[in-house]
Amino acid sequence: MSLPDILKLAEQQGSLTALDRHFALQLSALVADSSPLLLLLLALLSKHLSAQHSCLPLAHIDAGNPLDLRSADADTMVMCRIDCPQAALAENISAFLHDSAVVWVPTADAAIDPDNRPLVLQNERLYLRRYWHYEKTVATKINLLSVDSTIASQLDSSVQMLKQTAELLTQLFPHDGADTDWQKVAAAIALTRQLAVITGGPGTGKTTTVTKVLLLLLHLQPTLKIRMVAPTGKAAARLSESVKNSKLQLQRTLTGELAALQHVLPQIPETAATIHRLLGVRPGESRFRHHHDNPLLLDLLIVDEASMVDLPLMAKLLDALPDNARLILLGDQDQLASVEAGAVLADICQGLKQGEHWEMQYSQRQANRLSELCSTLLDASDTSTKPTNLGDSLCMLRHSHRFKGDAGIGLLAAAVNQGNIDAIQQIWHKSYQELQWLEHTDDGSGMKALMLQCQQGYQSYLELIQQHATPQQILAAFHQFRVLCAMRAGEFGVDGINIAIIRNLAAKGWLKPTAEFYAGRPVIIRSNDYNLGLFNGDIGLILPDPAQNNRLMTWFERADGSMLKVLPARLPGHDTCFAMTVHKSQGSEFNTVALVLPPKPHGPQQQLLCRELLYTAITRARNQFVCLGSLRGFLAASSRLTRRASGLAQRLWH
Numbered sequence: 001m002s003l004p005d006i007l008k009l010a011e012q013q014g015s016l017t018a019l020d021r022h023f024a025l026q027l028s029a030l031v032a033d034s035s036p037l038l039l040l041l042l043a044l045l046s047k048h049l050s051a052q053h054s055c056l057p058l059a060h061i062d063a064g065n066p067l068d069l070r071s072a073d074a075d076t077m078v079m080c081r082i083d084c085p086q087a088a089l090a091e092n093i094s095a096f097l098h099d100s101a102v103v104w105v106p107t108a109d110a111a112i113d114p115d116n117r118p119l120v121l122q123n124e125r126l127y128l129r130r131y132w133h134y135e136k137t138v139a140t141k142i143n144l145l146s147v148d149s150t151i152a153s154q155l156d157s158s159v160q161m162l163k164q165t166a167e168l169l170t171q172l173f174p175h176d177g178a179d180t181d182w183q184k185v186a187a188a189i190a191l192t193r194q195l196a197v198i199t200g201g202p203g204t205g206k207t208t209t210v211t212k213v214l215l216l217l218l219h220l221q222p223t224l225k226i227r228m229v230a231p232t233g234k235a236a237a238r239l240s241e242s243v244k245n246s247k248l249q250l251q252r253t254l255t256g257e258l259a260a261l262q263h264v265l266p267q268i269p270e271t272a273a274t275i276h277r278l279l280g281v282r283p284g285e286s287r288f289r290h291h292h293d294n295p296l297l298l299d300l301l302i303v304d305e306a307s308m309v310d311l312p313l314m315a316k317l318l319d320a321l322p323d324n325a326r327l328i329l330l331g332d333q334d335q336l337a338s339v340e341a342g343a344v345l346a347d348i349c350q351g352l353k354q355g356e357h358w359e360m361q362y363s364q365r366q367a368n369r370l371s372e373l374c375s376t377l378l379d380a381s382d383t384s385t386k387p388t389n390l391g392d393s394l395c396m397l398r399h400s401h402r403f404k405g406d407a408g409i410g411l412l413a414a415a416v417n418q419g420n421i422d423a424i425q426q427i428w429h430k431s432y433q434e435l436q437w438l439e440h441t442d443d444g445s446g447m448k449a450l451m452l453q454c455q456q457g458y459q460s461y462l463e464l465i466q467q468h469a470t471p472q473q474i475l476a477a478f479h480q481f482r483v484l485c486a487m488r489a490g491e492f493g494v495d496g497i498n499i500a501i502i503r504n505l506a507a508k509g510w511l512k513p514t515a516e517f518y519a520g521r522p523v524i525i526r527s528n529d530y531n532l533g534l535f536n537g538d539i540g541l542i543l544p545d546p547a548q549n550n551r552l553m554t555w556f557e558r559a560d561g562s563m564l565k566v567l568p569a570r571l572p573g574h575d576t577c578f579a580m581t582v583h584k585s586q587g588s589e590f591n592t593v594a595l596v597l598p599p600k601p602h603g604p605q606q607q608l609l610c611r612e613l614l615y616t617a618i619t620r621a622r623n624q625f626v627c628l629g630s631l632r633g634f635l636a637a638s639s640r641l642t643r644r645a646s647g648l649a650q651r652l653w654h
């Protein structure tokens, strides 16, 4: 059997896709190199990229069965294994790739490959040139932005400036407890450094903190040009809403000595855009309007939900950022990584991870500066023995103001995040009001209970349609409840659950799904349509338009709160979305979330069911979290962490 035949066998057995096989065959034909090992590596690289890794770490390859064949005759197994001990594999393959004419191995003095070879090998990781380039762009810019900035040095040399900043911080962050106010520390970092990365779970006060930072920065520099962005329209709308709320709360606290800052409040921007809109999409072209040679016109960029930003988009955004601009990244590093390749925020925060715990990694100099600015004492556990510039730019908020300490949702999210199996079991057995477990049973009673939840959750928006409420009111009611699934296909995936919900609501007489488009059908957009202004992940509702003789239109709410209506026939690719994937729910929140897990996860499903997926689903819920699944499956998923292969953390932290 030749290697191309073995690739075909791997495709038939499901361990490679047709794309992986064709990619390998075509690229090796293009570069006129038919060596079996190169073909094998190309197929594995493609497989890794499809699984959203940025590269193929050579150490990940299994010498004995690299294609993960389930069954094959002895000759075939011998043909496809790599003839070398596993311990020496990475080194041997590395030597092979060094000699290959299609692989570029960067050196300290050659930053660009003059021959534009399609593959790059660095630190025993094999990249497609494009991805290597994205990673390098992100690492270079983040490293550049984290260098101890002039602002911080000025502060150190000017006692008066330090005192003034400390006073402003004390007034804006009054705190009576003895422990450190991390929001204040985060604000001090954002005020004094060009880069600040503020991470933390839901409700830990990221937006509140950043709004206060904006107030202080605008007070000190009134002409500062600020832009706020998020990866999706929904996340941008949420950020706008959150900043508006924070401004209202702040307004109430600006009394006494702080009253002088009241006039600055209106200067704080309230509208966030999507990253695509900020960068300027040019229809039909893959390059954005803004890039390194045509940078964005801004002094400060705030990026919310940074965990959702994939490697290519982050590279393009950072490439377009002017050299002297400030950058604040906000996000939750524990959430699922971006839908596309990379896990940029997790890689940026990786140096803080110490086993199952997170600890700040400040240099002694930064710890002293922050202690003075915040009138607190950062202890030894917050400083690093191997300090980095990036470590000085990071702050993690850990106290959630949304979930009260003893509230079920917060406890469950924390226990899942730590993979604490005993705690998870106790929480599910304790019957918290906010949590409801539905076990899959052979008689289908779990599924029946889920359908009852759906009736309760979707009743109010369907009633509002009958009462001729405004599309905005109906959409707001629809967004109170959502079913989330781990996967798309199958009876317990998005496809099957959507069908079950439609049948159930139709049986109640609440929906009339007699045609493709019917009043009350929720849709989620699958791709970007820049002409219509619709983006991947946007959710709309099909409703009659009284202004057009009740003709059916699809209504969407834009990031600025205005409504967009589109003829159903003109919609780009879309799906029904009574149920949606957990991935697509990132950046959204609902009063009640019902998560559906398969009863007996097997094969590739198990890989999908991981800790980040559960954590993301749980933290989408504000008031109630319901889960239909098998408790064993839930516990197994809590123990499974997914790591995306990437060289970014190494470039940033070593």
Ligand SMILES: Nc1ncnc2c1ncn2[C@@H]1O[C@H](COP(=O)(O)OP(=O)(O)OP(=O)(O)O)[C@@H](O)[C@H]1O
Binding pocket: 183, 200, 201, 202, 203, 204, 205, 206, 207, 208, 209, 242, 249, 401, 402
């Ligand atoms: N220090 C604080 N003391 C009391 N309440 C706070 C504090 N910080 C934030 N809050 C409140 O907690 C809630 C969540 O805050 P905020 O929206 O800033 O968090 P967030 O981290 O941005 O949340 P999300 O990730 O959901 O966007 C808000 O109602 C806010 O007013």
